[in-house]
Amino acid sequence: MKALPRRRFIRQTLSAALAAPFISTVVTRALAQAAEKKIGFALCGLGSLSTHQIAPALQHTKNCRLTGIITGTPAKAEKWKAQYNIPGRNIYSYETMAKMADNPDIDAVYVVTPNALHAEHTILAAKAGKHVLCEKPMEASSEKCQEMIDVCKAANRLLAIGYRCRFEPHNLECMRLAREKVFGDLRIIQACFDIHLDLPSGAWRFNKALSGGGALMDVGIYALQATRFITGEEPIAVSGMETKTDPVKFKEVDETVVWQAKFPSGVIADCSTSYNSSLVGGYRAVADKGWFQLDPGFYYDGNRGRRSDGEEIRYPEVDSLGEFYQFAAEMDDFAQCILGVKATRVPGEEGLRDLKILTAIYKSIRTGETVKLG
């Protein structure tokens, strides 16, 4: 009784179309076609995330293959060409990526460049006829996010944002516990994602022009997402506070931020994030009759949780694929969206919503006032 609904929910969520029996034949056929077809991905931006997570995860996908790269560093191009057997014709720079338009090997571009370059590269890719999966945060401003949505729509290309937790079974199980009110109505969500950003001072994450912001934009966004996907609601008011314990290192971007948010049903959230602390990331949802939590809940690997009734929330089958599970699931989902099997649960509009809320939290930090959202 306990295991079945959980599995069913996750299967439904992972492949939303399966939930509608009347189109099951169509879907079965589409899935069969999908199984045969692999979407060619070009990675745009070959930094740490592409190198250590996304490219290795691509090797574990069912419907994707790494067919191209876009990089500003010729030495990286040579290395990736050899390592992943990428034909020379599929290697582009940011200046030449518009020429992908006539390259049938590349169906989709995964934009993994610095935040404030996402719009530029997304628009170039969409105008070249490619679908776009873009890393979070979507961009450095709501205006840029809107432009990305508009251009992709005009080009009739799919746009999705890389919210990997939305494909992660521990998080999906928490969404189920919330939606099915297993512990009654939600009251409070406490969420946090704190890391120690050990990067050289020249890294783009410290540069506001390239990042758009610091800890809040980069890792706080996971806690923000959790408050939204657990409640299934949009915040109506937010307020925040900031502190800097290392104002030299974090001269341009936020280091440590707390914020609180109020949701229409009465749920309320208190959250925190840092670039200058030890690693902690997850959330606890406190409801009328009990609680559930993931601790950790936002890691690449090793997420696990507990419930107030003593049950564990754990998926060893996810752990077996380790840090590559979430990125592989996210990319396969996007591939299946392109193949017409289903709609994405992480469209550009989802990234835009977060940017509007993040912008409101920054505004509250500046003004010392609660900011209403509506």
Next chain:
Amino acid sequence: MKALPRRRFIRQTLSAALAAPFISTVVTRALAQAAEKKIGFALCGLGSLSTHQIAPALQHTKNCRLTGIITGTPAKAEKWKAQYNIPGRNIYSYETMAKMADNPDIDAVYVVTPNALHAEHTILAAKAGKHVLCEKPMEASSEKCQEMIDVCKAANRLLAIGYRCRFEPHNLECMRLAREKVFGDLRIIQACFDIHLDLPSGAWRFNKALSGGGALMDVGIYALQATRFITGEEPIAVSGMETKTDPVKFKEVDETVVWQAKFPSGVIADCSTSYNSSLVGGYRAVADKGWFQLDPGFYYDGNRGRRSDGEEIRYPEVDSLGEFYQFAAEMDDFAQCILGVKATRVPGEEGLRDLKILTAIYKSIRTGETVKLG
């Protein structure tokens, strides 16, 4: 190596005077005298807390004995008289308690009446020459707290506030971890105390005139205390948000509140409290090089914690006395303060500080603005 400093810290904290070797002879003599002498306590207010926690805990103290009661309910007086063998001359009502002045059986009064009556009863007791231990929150306003401090000082009587966690070894161990910077500098404290207030609608806790406030005053104060005793600092700014999911039951007092606070060293806190959720109470302190947490940390019984290095924070010897441990430790400490062995770590000024901060959080909830504290 690990066990020794911990034990030593707790012994020092439990009996601060022992930390100063040059007065050890004096202290040893005072302690020996203290061991012989028992302070006579009168309980003022025989509600649930007195009945189920404080009176039973008194039976486990070393330096206290229950010698009197003050109650407005004659039936309760009869019951307690029989149960605890209290002489008729030591039984008072709120109207007659001034007459305690000529009763040598009673050295101290433990005020356990509704919050907004604490000043009245504290002042009556102090003017009758009795030392006062008063439950938290100290009163319903800062002004009343100040009045209590002033009257006790003028009467040359001790005044302490019943912050039981300040005598609880799991919490003391967390204070040690913070003070000794075992995990480096603190960055963020996430604290919460959420309960389900299952009381009849006529209970004084729902009545603002008697309680002064709801969840924030009653249980949120534990989370507030934790942010203060872990940092060892006073907040310089706070902001809060409130929500009511049951506006009928919680017509007069706050039901669910989140707040955030900023401390001078740069530590920042995000906290939550509720009267209408499942039971959760504790905190996590995230520092530069690791973290430690109590979950739960504010319960009468069963508190325990973890550290980022995998070590558990647990005191089975505390669990063995169960729910009576903290109250017994708190009362013995107060008795030893009266006997001159040491100074209290929870003076009236400590209760006043919390009231000022709680008042600032309520103000922020009303105005939607961050409130500075100075």
